[in-house]
Amino acid sequence: MTTDDIRARIADRLAAPGRPSSDFDLNTEGAGPGQHALRGAGVLVPLHAQDGAVRVILTKRSSALKHHPGQIAFPGGKIEPGDGDAATAALREAEEEIGLPRERVTLLGTLPPHETVTRFTMTPLVGWIEGPFDPVPEAGEVAEVFSVPLSHATEPARFRVEGRRWQGRRRYYYAVPWGPYYIWGATARILRGFAEAMR
Template identity: 60%
Template sequence: MRDPVERLRAALAQPGAESSDFDLNPDFKLPEGRRLRPAGVLVPVSLTTGTPRLILTKRSSALKHHPGQIAFPGGKQEEDDADVTAAALREAEEEIGLPRDLPRVLGQLPEHETVTGFRVTPVLAVLEQNFEPVPETGEVEEVFSVPLAHVLDGANYLIESRYWRGMRRHYFTVPFGPYYIWGATARMLRGLAARMEA
């Protein structure tokens, strides 16, 4: 088997288009003149267990936006952040206690537009040392990991739907055990899986 870092670097080198929460909903009309806010999320792959694992968070059920959803650590870019990579690393430190100098950043995946008005850049990184996750209680209910191979297998993805703002909205899901990974997180992971399969 090829080295996982080599495989991830090869995936980053593949051409690929930006994605959005509306990819599976071509009839949805995006508002004219919309202004998107830049954000960065960390896609941290731990290499410390022998089998690469993707670290994810379950958002607090008390949050106003996306309560209880599965997400990457990350958030909007602040004025003090040098770029979206810095924003992703800062947010990961704040949300799950990941020291900023621990991840080895491999690169960025194409931007993803969310229904909430963000232009999200996924920052792919590997962790070659263990760390003790410390969830930020106001935002994060749980820090967990799933086998990277699970989310890189296109066969594990489903397209489901629900009504949202009066219309049926379709989206990707990639469930794992008790974790229902869907929406923007699943869409960004599906993009990575497609690159790995290329």
């Protein structure tokens, strides 16, 4: 299958409606989805052809950050007043966080929104990076930029359910580790939604 075939297949699968997800999917105790006012956010799921394979680019957040230090995340963030929509926010943040020029990204589609326990509704935009790309991590926010084979990130069998105590309760979440990188929580749940879309 050529790169063009893969791009077309992804765009075709993303065009089909999907189910929204949330951090509450595996947790029935406490306030569920839609119980609070939510802030909008956009994240980019960047795909890149490298050495004959398609890979998903992810970041490891700086350990100095106040929120989610050291966690694995997509480039992205909250929708600022000047953004207008989630796609603009995702592309702006990707440019700031990993040095990805927005004009180098072709958006292939959108995954269903994901609600987080931190009261954001994240819209994941799947984007294809055109041409070679050498990431430049923003030192204040990003400790590392790495990539995972798309075949790993979209294989449902690679996902597992794990749990830990958070705010006095046992909470469950999806995880899809890759080498030394522990991909879990909202990032893993969005990737699992991507896997479901690609089936």
